[in-house]
Amino acid sequence: MRIVIVDDTGARASVLEEGLRDAGYDDIHLVPPHGAFVARIERLVPDVVLMDLGSPSRDSLEEMLIVSRALARPIAMFVDQSDEAMIGAAIDAGISAYVVDGLRKDRVKPVLDLAIRRFNAFARMQSELQEAKLALAERKTIDRAKAILMETRGLTEPDAYALLRSTAMNQGRRIAEVADALITASSLLGGKP
Amino acid sequence: MTPLSIAFVPLTDSAPLIAAREKGFAAEQGIDLTLVRSESWATLRDRLVYGQVQAAHMLAPLAVAVTLGLSQHPCALSTPFKLNTNGNALVMSTAFAAALDPDLTRRIDDPIATAHDFAAAIGLHRRKPVIGVVHRFSSHALMLRYWLGFAGIDPDRDVTLRVLPPSLMTEALKADEIDGFIAGEPWNTAATAEGLAEFVFAGVRIWQRGVEKVLALRKDWMEANAMTVDRLLIALSRSAAWCDDPANKAELASLLARAEYVGRSPDILLPALTGVIVPKQGHSPLAIADFIMFGREASGFPWRSQALWIYSQFVRWGLAPHDAASERAAAEVFRSDIYRRALGASGQPMPGASLKLEGALTAPLAVGSHAGTLTLGPDRFFDGRVFDPDHLGDYIADFGAH
Numbered sequence: 001m002r003i004v005i006v007d008d009t010g011a012r013a014s015v016l017e018e019g020l021r022d023a024g025y026d027d028i029h030l031v032p033p034h035g036a037f038v039a040r041i042e043r044l045v046p047d048v049v050l051m052d053l054g055s056p057s058r059d060s061l062e063e064m065l066i067v068s069r070a071l072a073r074p075i076a077m078f079v080d081q082s083d084e085a086m087i088g089a090a091i092d093a094g095i096s097a098y099v100v101d102g103l104r105k106d107r108v109k110p111v112l113d114l115a116i117r118r119f120n121a122f123a124r125m126q127s128e129l130q131e132a133k134l135a136l137a138e139r140k141t142i143d144r145a146k147a148i149l150m151e152t153r154g155l156t157e158p159d160a161y162a163l164l165r166s167t168a169m170n171q172g173r174r175i176a177e178v179a180d181a182l183i184t185a186s187s188l189l190g191g192k193p
Numbered sequence: 194m195t196p197l198s199i200a201f202v203p204l205t206d207s208a209p210l211i212a213a214r215e216k217g218f219a220a221e222q223g224i225d226l227t228l229v230r231s232e233s234w235a236t237l238r239d240r241l242v243y244g245q246v247q248a249a250h251m252l253a254p255l256a257v258a259v260t261l262g263l264s265q266h267p268c269a270l271s272t273p274f275k276l277n278t279n280g281n282a283l284v285m286s287t288a289f290a291a292a293l294d295p296d297l298t299r300r301i302d303d304p305i306a307t308a309h310d311f312a313a314a315i316g317l318h319r320r321k322p323v324i325g326v327v328h329r330f331s332s333h334a335l336m337l338r339y340w341l342g343f344a345g346i347d348p349d350r351d352v353t354l355r356v357l358p359p360s361l362m363t364e365a366l367k368a369d370e371i372d373g374f375i376a377g378e379p380w381n382t383a384a385t386a387e388g389l390a391e392f393v394f395a396g397v398r399i400w401q402r403g404v405e406k407v408l409a410l411r412k413d414w415m416e417a418n419a420m421t422v423d424r425l426l427i428a429l430s431r432s433a434a435w436c437d438d439p440a441n442k443a444e445l446a447s448l449l450a451r452a453e454y455v456g457r458s459p460d461i462l463l464p465a466l467t468g469v470i471v472p473k474q475g476h477s478p479l480a481i482a483d484f485i486m487f488g489r490e491a492s493g494f495p496w497r498s499q500a501l502w503i504y505s506q507f508v509r510w511g512l513a514p515h516d517a518a519s520e521r522a523a524a525e526v527f528r529s530d531i532y533r534r535a536l537g538a539s540g541q542p543m544p545g546a547s548l549k550l551e552g553a554l555t556a557p558l559a560v561g562s563h564a565g566t567l568t569l570g571p572d573r574f575f576d577g578r579v580f581d582p583d584h585l586g587d588y589i590a591d592f593g594a595h
Contacts, residue, residue: 035368056358058235059328062265063356066329077239077265087243096239 002027003111004046008055012122019118033057038064045071048108049098050115053091065098073101080105086112093119138176145179148186194225195421200240201250202231203455205378205465206277206406208445209487210250213432215448222424230453233358234328241409242268250276251409254503257523258330263513269412273531274426276406278492280465280485281333281396282381285373286366290391292317297392297472298479304394304575308344315351325357325365325374332405333375335506340399342592343576363389378465379457385474386461392472397483402572404499426535433488442466490570491542495527498548498582505580509589520585542567551580
């Protein structure tokens with residue numbers, strides 16, 4: 001079974017490809033949706049196309065599926081319209097699947113299930129990574145604010161942190177926001193940024 | 194509050210949905226509106242068909258095509274409300290436009306002469322012109338085909354129509370992959386402002402009251418949720434009136450500009466809203482009346498004759514078969530009965546009929562209306578043809594064999 005993955009996010013496409021290879025599929029092609037990508041897909045004559053639902057180029061792909069003379073058998077969305085739950089899960093995960101006419105459902109379903117799991121896992125990973133980045137940035141801001149307080153007011157590190165924390169609590173703001181305001185104010189007053 | 198999700202594509206004509214949420218028209222009707230930005234018509238369609246959203250900002254022809262099963266799997270859709278009238282434009286690269294009338298006012302005012310100029314330029318161009326269209330089942334593609342067909346150009350043989358998302362049209366122009374494109378705003382203004390293209394025609398000059406985006410619902414959902422549908426239509430009708438008010442244009446442009454909506458600067462969004470267009474980089478602005486309309490003249494009213502006009506063009510270009518069942522199914526996509534039910538008590542003028550001749554009005558006309566007076570603006574096609582929905586077959590035959 002020849003599978004083409006159309007995805008702008010190189011990392012997500014790799015994660016999906018790796019999963020498919022681990023599951024024993026070995027005829028996999030990654031095609032980013034740029035330039036003449038539709039012609040490339042047409043030449044590959046795939047059995048299944050997995051495409052990022054967020055790609056603006058889906059309409060171009062569907063146009064090719066309608067007009068192509070190179071494709072011997074038509075390719076349509078998903079495989080079995082009766083499986084609304086799976087289609088819903090695919091859309092929620094952000095993936096669309098085009099399957100060549102005549103391919104049996106039991107052969108396609110594992111591919112789609114795997115794609116849904118991988119897309120979801122990737123989305124989770126992305127949001128965890130985002131949170132971790134944000135946490136790191138906030139910690140750096142708080143450290144800089146503490147250093148300013150220690151230097152200008154002669155506080156110890158625990159006292160500097162306690163002051164930031166009580167100020168934040170009194171103002172109903174987050175510590176990182178208070179720290180950020182302090183850094184801005186300090187640089188305006190000519191302190192070290 | 195009733196939660197309701199509506200999918201939209203980032204375009205200027207999504208305005209009535211965005212204003213319904215941001216200006217409180219939806220909340221007033223007890224609707225907690227979530228707008229789901231979609232980057233392609235395929236994704237918008239899937240979200241609607243598979244129930245991820247209850248409604249969508251859809252190309253009118255796509256709603257007909259999905260119902261007829263011409264675009265992936267068939268699903269009965271209904272349109273009880275049109276979101277806007279007009280708003281398209283054709284732009285071409287400056288290299289190609291050099292073959293057209295250099296006086297842009299004349300070029301835009303006279304689509305007949307421009308169509309002939311275009312036809313004459315085809316043979317002189319270094320390749321078969323490639324024109325970007327947003328979707329085969331778009332008002333844009335049908336309008337372009339209509340205009341080309343007038344000048345004897347076969348859109349399937351003499352030019353190449355390439356489906357591209359509007360966000361990639363300017364890149365494709367830069368890379369010389371296309372010679373021009375037809376799309377909704379803000380994309381024509383965006384390409385023009387970058388100096389990549391200039392206006393060839395404005396949709397309003399091709400069909401003075403051209404059907405454009407509609408509110409599309411799944412038929413079964415619409416029938417099972419009559420109360421919510423009625424409240425939604427009241428909200429959208431008030432929102433459309435707000436969008437049309439000249440006093441609100443600047444605020445509307447800044448709402449649309451937000452990253453979660455269209456995400457382009459207000460300068461690029463405002464020209465279409467005010468109808469004052471810069472048709473070419475460095476050119477003085479041109480006022481084009483009715484460039485886009487939201488609420489005036491009961492423009493939300495889904496005339497069934499307009500669904501039939503769309504179907505007539507599908508048949509004309511071989512995109513759909515001509516049979517009585519398809520013709521009936523196409524007409525039934527536009528639900529003027531639901532519009533009447535929802536807005537009948539609102540006191541605003543309401544057309545008495547559901548079908549009319551399309552393209553017959555050369556001057557504003559007061560028409561039969563259930564409340565108040567309703568004046569319809571001129572709705573001519575640029576070639577003067579009139580579409581009689583009772584004689585669809587004759588209308589198609591009159592264009593000659595494709």
